[in-house]
Amino acid sequence: MNRQSFAILLNKYLNGECSDEEQQVVEQWYELLEEVPDSKWNIKELEEKLWQKIKGQAFEEETEVVSLSFWQNNRFKIGIAASVLLMLGAFAWLYTQKEAFSTTISTQQSTPKGMLEIQNFSNQAKKLTLEDGSQVTLQPKSKLSYPEHFNADKREVYLTGEAFFEVEKNPQKPFFVYSGKVTTKVLGTSFYVKNLDGVKKIEVEVVSGRVSVYEKEENEGKQGNGVVLLPNHKATFFAESNLFVTNIVANPIIQTTKIQDTKVFFEFDDTPMSEVLKKLREAYGLEIIVENEIMNNCILTADITKQPLYTKLDIICAAVGATYEVKGTTILINGKGCE
Amino acid sequence: MEYKILSDELLVKLLRVGEQDAFEEIYRRYWQKLLRSAQFKLRSKETIEEILQDLFISLWEKREKVLIENLEAYLNTSLRYLIINQIKKQILQEKFVEYSLKKNELTDDVDESVAFNELSVAIEKAIEQLPEKTQQIFRLNRLEYKSVKEISVLLETPERTVEYHITQALKALRIHLREFITLSVVLSLRIFGFLEN
Numbered sequence: 212m213n214r215q216s217f218a219i220l221l222n223k224y225l226n227g228e229c230s231d232e233e234q235q236v237v238e239q240w241y242e243l244l245e246e247v248p249d250s251k252w253n254i255k256e257l258e259e260k261l262w263q264k265i266k267g268q269a270f271e272e273e274t275e276v277v278s279l280s281f282w283q284n285n286r287f288k289i290g291i292a293a294s295v296l297l298m299l300g301a302f303a304w305l306y307t308q309k310e311a312f313s314t315t316i317s318t319q320q321s322t323p324k325g326m327l328e329i330q331n332f333s334n335q336a337k338k339l340t341l342e343d344g345s346q347v348t349l350q351p352k353s354k355l356s357y358p359e360h361f362n363a364d365k366r367e368v369y370l371t372g373e374a375f376f377e378v379e380k381n382p383q384k385p386f387f388v389y390s391g392k393v394t395t396k397v398l399g400t401s402f403y404v405k406n407l408d409g410v411k412k413i414e415v416e417v418v419s420g421r422v423s424v425y426e427k428e429e430n431e432g433k434q435g436n437g438v439v440l441l442p443n444h445k446a447t448f449f450a451e452s453n454l455f456v457t458n459i460v461a462n463p464i465i466q467t468t469k470i471q472d473t474k475v476f477f478e479f480d481d482t483p484m485s486e487v488l489k490k491l492r493e494a495y496g497l498e499i500i501v502e503n504e505i506m507n508n509c510i511l512t513a514d515i516t517k518q519p520l521y522t523k524l525d526i527i528c529a530a531v532g533a534t535y536e537v538k539g540t541t542i543l544i545n546g547k548g549c550e
Numbered sequence: 551m552e553y554k555i556l557s558d559e560l561l562v563k564l565l566r567v568g569e570q571d572a573f574e575e576i577y578r579r580y581w582q583k584l585l586r587s588a589q590f591k592l593r594s595k596e597t598i599e600e601i602l603q604d605l606f607i608s609l610w611e612k613r614e615k616v617l618i619e620n621l622e623a624y625l626n627t628s629l630r631y632l633i634i635n636q637i638k639k640q641i642l643q644e645k646f647v648e649y650s651l652k653k654n655e656l657t658d659d660v661d662e663s664v665a666f667n668e669l670s671v672a673i674e675k676a677i678e679q680l681p682e683k684t685q686q687i688f689r690l691n692r693l694e695y696k697s698v699k700e701i702s703v704l705l706e707t708p709e710r711t712v713e714y715h716i717t718q719a720l721k722a723l724r725i726h727l728r729e730f731i732t733l734s735v736v737l738s739l740r741i742f743g744f745l746e747n
Contacts, residue, residue: 214641217665221638225631233662236670239692241591241630243724248589254582257599262577264603269610270570326617356566356614369567371614 325359341368343381416445416460442466442496444540459497459537463520466496477516477523484509487527488544495520498541505548506533558621565613573613577606580622584629591633601632669730676726680719687712688719 223229224237331337331349338348342361349355350373357368366386417440438446438455443463447456476494479487485507488499497520501507509531515523524535524542533546553561553575561579564572581602588598605628609616618624677685690696690704691712698716702709 216662217669218638218641220662220665220669221634221641223662225635225638232670233666235693236666236673237634238630239673240669240727240730241634242692243720243727243730244591245724246590246593248586252585252589252595254585257585258578258581261581261599261602261606262574265577265606265610266574268603269573269607328614354614371567 326356327359328354328356330354341366343384345386415440415448417442441540457540459540459542463495463497465494478514479511481510481512483507484511484527484531484549487511491520491523499544500541501544501546501548503546503548505550506531506544506546507548509533509546509549562618562621565609568613573606573610576609576621580625581606583622584625587626587629588633592636597636601629601636605629605632672727672730673723676723677719679726680722684715684719684722687715691716 220229220233220237224234229237329337329339329349331351331353334351336348336350338346339355340346341357342359343366345366347355347368353373354371355368361367361384364384366381366384368387438457440446440457443460443466445458445460447458448454449456476490484501488501488507491497492499511527511530513526513530515526518526524544527533528535528544528546531546531549533544533548535542535544537543553571556564556572556575558576558579561572561576565576584602584605585598588601592598592601605625609625609628616624677688680688687701687705687707690701691698696704698709698712701707701712705712
């Protein structure tokens with residue numbers, strides 16, 4: 212056979228330029244190739260040797276990328292069913308300043324099969340609106356892939372890096388963000404996801420609404436080990452021990468805008484402790500209990516509108532001679548109380 | 551997390567988002583199957599190792615861009631391309647061929663039709679020499695890309711029988727088409743013999 216001609220035929224095949232007939236002939240020829248395998252292979256040894264080489268080369272490039280984008284390695288899978296604030300990273304200021312973000316340079320490219328990919332190369336967050344009206348604020352060096360059209364039964368996007376999601380509520384079409392190992396499904400409105408220590412420790416903080424956080428299971432849709440979180444709750448997932456620990460976030464946020472707007476909400480003037488605590492519970496949506504019922508008799512006069520929750524508690528406790536501790540998702544106030 | 555129990559589909563999703571452990575599981579799950587396929591097509595151990603490395607490295611590099619519907623099929627196709635490319639390179643390493651190819655690249659597409667015609671005629675002839683039933687099954691399988699199962703249903707023949715006919719057909723074809731198949735083998739032997747010296 213003419214080798215030169217054959218080489219050209221193969222080249223044509225490799226470049227995808229073959230006609231159907233030519234392709235078929237090349238593939239048939241390929242199918243017929245039959246060497247006698249050498250039996251002297253040490254499979255176990257080779258498996259490791261090859262893997263080390265592949266790993267070295269594949270992930271070496273990765274580290275270069277990671278040095279550019281710190282959060283690239285921190286991945287979660289997040290399932291979202293309602294309006295969602297999703298953050299990877301400790302950008303606590305983001306939710307308050309989200310309006311301040313302006314749209315900047317980014318790229319949009321089409322990937323096969325109707326997937327769109329947006330990558331934010333700028334150093335500012337970029338806000339985009341998805342087909343269903345959901346909004347995503349994509350942080351710098353982050354990337355979002357999403358279908359041009361969502362499936363009939365679910366909305367799925369892929370995130371690398373960090374983003375802020377405000378998802379349109381649609382119970383018939385849950386919203387999923389694929390980003391790694393832990394699944395966080397939102398039953399209510401908004402939350403953060405933080406990764407503290409690579410993929411070993413993952414934190415989910417709920418800003419508002421109800422969120423369920425669970426370990427990614429082998430079967431999609433099946434929920435594994437997990438917890439349901441309320442506003443200002445935080446779950447920490449320890450990947451090595453597969454353990455969820457629930458807690459209160461470091462800086463709880465006032466839940467209702469009504470309270471946020473009322474400047475006098477935390478101005479107390481000879482107000483009984485029971486009333487003060489009721490307001491705190493209402494504002495932060497947290498469980499606050501007194502160990503000793505007579506505590507409720509204490510009277511407080513103070514303006515603690517501007518202070519964060521824990522400072523409020525410090526002030527209150529100082530005023531009435533009490534102490535507080537956080538046990539799980541409950542704030543416990545201890546003290547002798549007032550007659 | 552136990553990656554071993556994850557489906558291919560899920561591994562592909564995790565790979566897409568850059569999950570290194572998912573990539574490793576894909577390697578562990580398929581490397582040996584791919585090795586075995588490669589061993590039937592190429593003789594040089596080194597070349598096979600290189601090809602497997604290239605295959606997985608490129609899978610990782612393209613993870614975000616490529617949409618993989620069937621992981622195993624995707625890997626097999628990648629392997630086929632890499633091997634054919636290797637054989638092509640081997641053919642080209644014969645200097646005079648390389649020279650004439652380069653010369654021809656400058657002009658026009660050279661007649662790949664020579665090889666194509668030769669090969670397709672040879673394949674057709676070889677198929678025609680098969681027993682009728684074997685021929686029918688082989689054509690359905692290789693020319694119409696029907697699976698063993700589909701053929702079994704279509705011809706109301708047990709799957710095992712279908713498989714038997716296909717194996718027989720391949721055996722016969724290999725004998726009839728020896729000239730074409732050994733092309734790459736003889737060539738590679740010669741080249742690797744040269745390299746080892």
